[in-house]
Amino acid sequence: MLGLIETKRHEISKFDVARIWGCSNVGWEFVESVEASGGLLLVWDDDMFRSNNCYKRERWLCVEGVLTKNNFHCAFCLVYGAHGREEKRVVWEELSYIVCLCQVPVCLLGDFNEILHVEERKGASSLTGTAEDFKDWVQDMQLMDLSLNDRKFTWFKGRSCSRIDRVLVTVEWMKEFSKIRLKGGPRGLSDHCPLIMEGNRLGGGLRPFRTLDSWNLGDAQFTSKLKALTGPLRNWHKENFGNMDKRLKMLEEEIQKLDTMVSEGAYDGTTEARRKVLVSFSEKWYVRKEVHWKQMSRS
Template sequence: MVKDLKKKHRLYMLGLIETKKQVVTRFDLTRLWGQGGAGWDFVGSDGVAGGLLLIWDELVFKKNKCYKGERWLCVEGVLVKNNNNCDIFLVYGAHNRDAKLQVWEELSYMAGLYQVPSCYMGDFNEIVHVEERQGTDVLPRSAEEFRSWIQDMHLVDLPLTDRKFTWFRGRSCSRIDRALVSVEWLEEFPETQIRGGPRGLLDHCPVILDYMSQRVGPRLFRSLDSWFTHEGFLSFVKEEWRGLWEMQFTDKLKALTVPLGNWHKTKFGNMDKKITSFEEEIKKIDDLVSNGVYDGMMEARRKALVTCCERWYVRKEVNWKQMSRSRQAKEMDKITRYFHNITSARRRNNRIDTLLINGRLVRNQAKIKIAIKEYYKELYH
């Protein structure tokens, strides 16, 4: 089954549940993944029951730390391409309610350790909606608790794009295999989606998660309020802007970020050090006055030092005030972003990824848009 998946899809990471192996060796890894730079970690089975295995391409993902529970495996690391930290959880949900609650509690604790984009994948052994289990009219208590846990964790349950159920046994079928991602994950990879793979002889369909790189579009241009308290800031910007007169406006802003960064480092790089330096100079004058040494020049110098020190106090206060507002807004906006991403799930679910055009399956989004436009243009001609 793994070999079939590798033939059809380029795998960067593979999670296996119920391996029934107490120990996973390099030999086992080679049989599954083949030769090449692959990293792995596992949770051993209890006899022939359970067991988790996570394998990844080390050219794509670098592991920093690994945490393990009886029914979950967490690998914290870095995506090499964009140097982003993230957590990948592989989960095998318990079968009874008390054990499920314990798993949710352990995962909640782990989520608090690292505030990074997180993805939870696996067989959760639980549904979220009644339509996710054939013949079910009432949501069981454990399912209500699972749904509450997802909401409390501010996770987004990614919709399947190509099927309704992932587990089959006789006439029974359910959607218990899923991928849950944090709001931070969707901010970095807004086009994340999942689909089902071929089931073959298994009870479960593999769940395939696709993600695109960071959000498209220009980066935001940010400025600090404290810059405007510096007497040389506006003249510096005017001079730099004048040298970029042939560029488009957005290109000018982009080009301005480098000299602005260097200017900030030079002028504001060590505010605490500057303030400490002024305070030490003022103290030296105070010590001289305490010892009976005093003249008009000394008083003028002290006033100048106090003025400069006061100016840097103001700049530091302005800077910290802006930073605190940004952090507060970020914390307050988490819930808003969560519900925004919940509503965006419908849009992701309804997106047309492939379209049969003149007998050919087309995946190119531009060609799909043109074909749809031409179809309706001809239909309503």
């Protein structure tokens, strides 16, 4: 299951979703954006999840169905928190209603735009009234907040840092997936870190070797020329594109180091300027990687 927030799209086609997911065997539901803001998208593998019902409003999207692997009836609810106190209360009341309506274990995930504990906002000394409301709502709904152990904050903007992105699950959900864990991914170009929820890892087997019939050209002269080019092309590809993942990882690690510095109180113009440069480099390498894999998929 993949949830995307702030898509800023009025319409989403199956082509768009298949391009994101990587294949056409995919199901999805979405909430359109309002002018140039908002927009929600939930995407899933049709072989893994069978959707039965969908409920949606401007700030949330809920899909109820069955996880086919273990025949687990459940619901996923993607949330994009409001800003004002009254607007937040309205969203929480709507979520309370939808959780009761589904009557199955529920996983609520997304940007709730609120903290639960003082230490989840840099420089905070107490919870605001809205945060207290949110904490009371989570307790009243008997939701469990999955712990995030690999980072302190999920949202960064200048000197500000908060953990406003989270995953809340019902007790029944936790009983079914007792070994579930939550980790943060590299935020790259976004102000938010993506959250990755996973269970037991599946061991990978040996990678199969594949050839293309078109390689067997049959022309000895042309084949010999290709052989002569093999070494230089391999070296050129390795130097320029062979380590795209490594370069992106290095850039993301540098960005995360800057985020950590900001979290610990170290911030100045140099820090922000360096981050902008790193983000610019990351963007270029993301584009290169997308172009590379688009061509590989066609091959």
